[in-house]
Amino acid sequence: MDKTIELVNAIKDIQAMPSVIVKTLNLMKKPTVSMKELGDLVMYDQSLTIKILALVNSAYYGFSQQISSITIALSLLGMVKVKNIIVAVAMKPMMSNAGDKELWKHSIRVAAGCEYLARLTKVMDADEAFIAGFIHDVGKIVLHSTNPKMYAKVIELVNQDSKDILETERHYFDSDHVKTGSLLAKRWQLPILLANIISYHHNPSLSSIPVPCSLVCAVDALMQDTFNPGRIDKDFLKTLGIDFEDLEELRKAIMQKAELLISELT
DSSP states (O other), X not given: OHHHHHHHHHOGGGSSOOXXXXXXXXXXXXXXXXXXXXXXXXXXXXXXXXXXXXXXXXXXXXXXXXXXXXXXXXXXXXXXXXXXXXXXXXXXXXXXXTTTTHHHHHHHHHHHHHHHHHHHHOSSOHHHHHHHHHHTTTTHHHHHHHOXXXXXXXXXXXXXXXXXXXXXXXXXHSSOHHHHHHHHHHHTTOOXXXXXXXXXXXXXXXXXXXXXXXXXXXXXXXXXXXXXXXXXXXXXXXXXTOOGGGHHHHHHHHHHHHHHHHXXXX
């Protein structure tokens, strides 16, 4: 873990989670939080207000009427969805700077896929599934920021030669994105669910809450550019009631949904 601490400590600009996320997560911990309180937080940020209004009027959610009021938009989306949007928008600069925008896009695709499957299968709350999918690869920010060229080499080896990403990261960095992400989760005091997703999305069976980790693991594999069906746990698919033969169609459906969301958030 010493090398992991060294890597995380070296990246000063990601020591703190964006303040709007911290405020949002803290606000959501309050059992009596109101939509007005959340609205007041959002309205301080012009960019967030615009994104939320664009999203609530987009095909992603498909509401029948045009919404121009942020208060109505928040009410229609619901508090947790608004929180998810805030986190996704606020973390975009951090992830884009550390991954040429592709890390953020992949995270959105996994988030949309987890939300879609959670709603379809009821294995976990769909809104929680979204944020779990979005945050899973946050440790990659550290590795990419430490040495972008070296991390590009890692990704090249993984994509072209089907190398295991954790083993390849350890070879070049003496750490991996699971370890760096786990340390970030601890420093950011993320909820137990999110910390578990970050720590165990490559090894769900080691988690005390394996089902959410398995869901993220499966969707992460499904959303890779170099999709390999062999990397998806067939037994877990069975528990979800999903036929292995339907994976390509499922991938296509999730990708279409995710691209809608990406277009509204960019």
